[in-house]
Amino acid sequence: MKLPPVRTGGREHARDVPYMRYGHTAVLLEDTIYIWGGRNDTEGACNVLYAFHYVSLPSSNTWLAMWFRCFHLVCPQLQPLEQYLLDNMPVCSPDTHRWFTPKISGTVPGARDGHSACILGKAMYIFGGYEERERERERERQIERERGRTPDRERAGERQIERERENAR
Structure with missing residues (x-):
């Protein structure tokens, strides 16, 4: 409205x-x-x-x-x-x-x-x-997901989780 x-x-x-x-x-x-x-x-x-x-x-x-x-x-x-x-x-x-x-x-x-x-x-x-810039970045990440790609931020997060798992062993 x-x-x-x-x-x-x-x-x-x-x-x-x-x-x-x-x-x-x-x-x-x-x-x-x-x-x-x-x-x-x-x-x-x-x-x-x-x-x-x-x-x-x-x-x-x-x-x-x-x-x-x-x-x-x-x-x-x-x-x-x-x-x-x-x-x-x-x-x-x-x-x-x-x-x-x-x-x-x-x-x-x-x-x-x-x-x-x-x-x-x-x-x-x-x-x-919610910052306006963050909303725009989230829209870009959503478009990447819809195209079947993993957004850079998520890939970086996945790499960080993998490093933490390796360090915990």
Whole structure:
């Protein structure tokens, strides 16, 4: 099922609202919800971290559409998050109703969905999920299997098992 786009109603800044998705995760820190990862049928997987300040949620369909999420994880955390693990994190300001990108640092995980996340101390940790690149590799391996060939990764795994058996003797 293709998810509907956010309707801008003439407000061009509404295009900056994170697209609707599934397989993402969300964590709560003070008065901000951080949404990361996931995918939809139009855009694919995402490795952008979005933040939404929910304290002064205005009453409009656009903002409510941005709020709607399913299959997510919310982890409360009371300490300030001073260090972020992603390099692109749009934040929504409730005062201006605009999104902006603060300066952040760290290593960017690959775009993924089906993961979970939690905040520990001053860092957000991402666990599990499926990276977009890994899905593409798995599709290639499936094509190889259908053609009657053994994919390279499986051959390497079989060689490793054989070496372990020989070493165990």
